[in-house]
Amino acid sequence: xxxxxxxxxxxxxxxxxxxxxxxxxxxxxxxxxxxxxxxxxxxxxxxxxxxxxxxxxxxxxxxxxxxxxxxxxxxxxxxxxxxxxxxxxxxxxxxxxxxxxxxxxxxxxx
Amino acid sequence: xxxxxxxxxxxxxxxxxxxxxxxxxxxxxxxxxxxxxxxxxxxxxxxxxxxxxxxxxxxxxxxxxxxxxxxxxxxxxxxxxxxxxxxxxxxxxxxxxxxxxxxxxxxxxxxxxxxxxxxxxx
Numbered sequence: 001x002x003x004x005x006x007x008x009x010x011x012x013x014x015x016x017x018x019x020x021x022x023x024x025x026x027x028x029x030x031x032x033x034x035x036x037x038x039x040x041x042x043x044x045x046x047x048x049x050x051x052x053x054x055x056x057x058x059x060x061x062x063x064x065x066x067x068x069x070x071x072x073x074x075x076x077x078x079x080x081x082x083x084x085x086x087x088x089x090x091x092x093x094x095x096x097x098x099x100x101x102x103x104x105x106x107x108x109x110x
Numbered sequence: 111x112x113x114x115x116x117x118x119x120x121x122x123x124x125x126x127x128x129x130x131x132x133x134x135x136x137x138x139x140x141x142x143x144x145x146x147x148x149x150x151x152x153x154x155x156x157x158x159x160x161x162x163x164x165x166x167x168x169x170x171x172x173x174x175x176x177x178x179x180x181x182x183x184x185x186x187x188x189x190x191x192x193x194x195x196x197x198x199x200x201x202x203x204x205x206x207x208x209x210x211x212x213x214x215x216x217x218x219x220x221x222x223x224x225x226x227x228x229x230x231x232x
Binding site for chain 1: 145157172216217218221
């Protein structure tokens with residue numbers, strides 16, 4: 001079955017850039033979505049279809065997807081960006097569709 | 111605004127059953143596919159099941175296939191998850207989540223409810 005690989009943790013200084021990767025076999029051929037989950041809260045969609053942002057998500061958060069790696073980038077990191085981030089894709093044939101989540105990356109703003 | 115409120119969680123013994131419910135409001139429920147996603151304590155997200163807007167198609171993760179059944183009642187704006195033969199590894203916070211639209215492949219899912227906790231323990 002399809003596997004999405006994320007590094008468990010990333011640290012970033014305030015004002016700097018955090019890069020969160022999501023690896024998968026030929027993931028560039030899929031639509032990747034990203035969710036942010038702050039401590040004690042439900043997840044929230046922050047990037048969809050590789051690089052689009054829902055309304056209310058700052059432009060500092062951006063996404064790319066190419067080859068075997070999708071990337072979520074948080075520029076000018078703030079304390080409020082501390083959260084777990086999960087990538088997500090769909091996989092499987094028509095009669096066995098599955099939603100796949102990556103293992104998540106904990107972002108710490110030092 | 112869109113609201114998803116889960117209920118029905120609790121502490122149950124292994125091998126027993128439980129039915130979760132999700133009450134939806136703030137949107138036309140019958141136009142959207144719906145998902146269940148769970149999160150074990152301290153762990154990541156695990157997708158459980160989804161159902162098309164009209165209930166015509168349903169999909170399950172391999173870990174729950176054959177034990178869990180997703181259903182919906184569009185007249186009541188309700189989503190359900192019938193969980194049978196529960197195991198300790200089913201212990202998790204269960205989220206109800208709306209699909210981008212009716213349930214097409216590759217859709218994102220959002221928003222999420224606040225979840226209902228299921229604990230399977232003897």
